Amino acid sequence: MAFKITEENYPVNYNLPDLVHGADWHWGFQMFEDDGVTAQNTTGYTCSMIIRSGLNGETYTTLTIGSGITMTAASGLFNVDLDKAVIDTYDFQDAEYLVILTTNTNDDIPLFIGRIRFAG
Numbered sequence: 680m681a682f683k684i685t686e687e688n689y690p691v692n693y694n695l696p697d698l699v700h701g702a703d704w705h706w707g708f709q710m711f712e713d714d715g716v717t718a719q720n721t722t723g724y725t726c727s728m729i730i731r732s733g734l735n736g737e738t739y740t741t742l743t744i745g746s747g748i749t750m751t752a753a754s755g756l757f758n759v760d761l762d763k764a765v766i767d768t769y770d771f772q773d774a775e776y777l778v779i780l781t782t783n784t785n786d787d788i789p790l791f792i793g794r795i796r797f798a799g
Contacts, residue, residue, distance in 0.1 A: 690789040695776065697798035698769070703762050708790070710755035710780075719755040723783030726750060726757055730776045730795060739771055772797055 698704050710719040728742040742748050742759060749758045778791040 690777070690792045692793050693791050694793045695795040697796055698761070698766055699798050700767055701763050702766070703760070704766060705758065705760050707756065707758040708778075709757070718753070720753055721750060721755045721757075721780075721783075722752040724750065724752070725781045726778065727781075728759055728776060728778045730771075730774050732771065733775055736775070739769065739774060769797075 695706055696704070710721055711717060712719050726744055726748050728748060729738060730740050730742075731738045740747075742761075744750050747759060747761060747765075749760070750756065773794065773796040776791070776793060776795045777789060780788045780790050782788065
């Protein structure tokens, strides 16, 4: 599913697809220019995803580019991939997450916030 998000909408409240013990997990998003068609070049950007017990709670894990997150800068594409071995180390049932994009001018943009949980 694709939809246009403008800066006024940040952070987007979005509950991620469920995790499943014993299975890999993937989620991705892409950044576009204001025209909504042209992919945004994100060269020099960084991205982190913090998973924690609550908005200000205990941090379970932090994913970054090269450690759970990959970025294709020319097309503004970000992929979050967790393999089943990593997922099986998580001992939470339900958590909050926050995705923060840091631009090449060091502006931190909280893009997404919501719930991530295990199925079942």
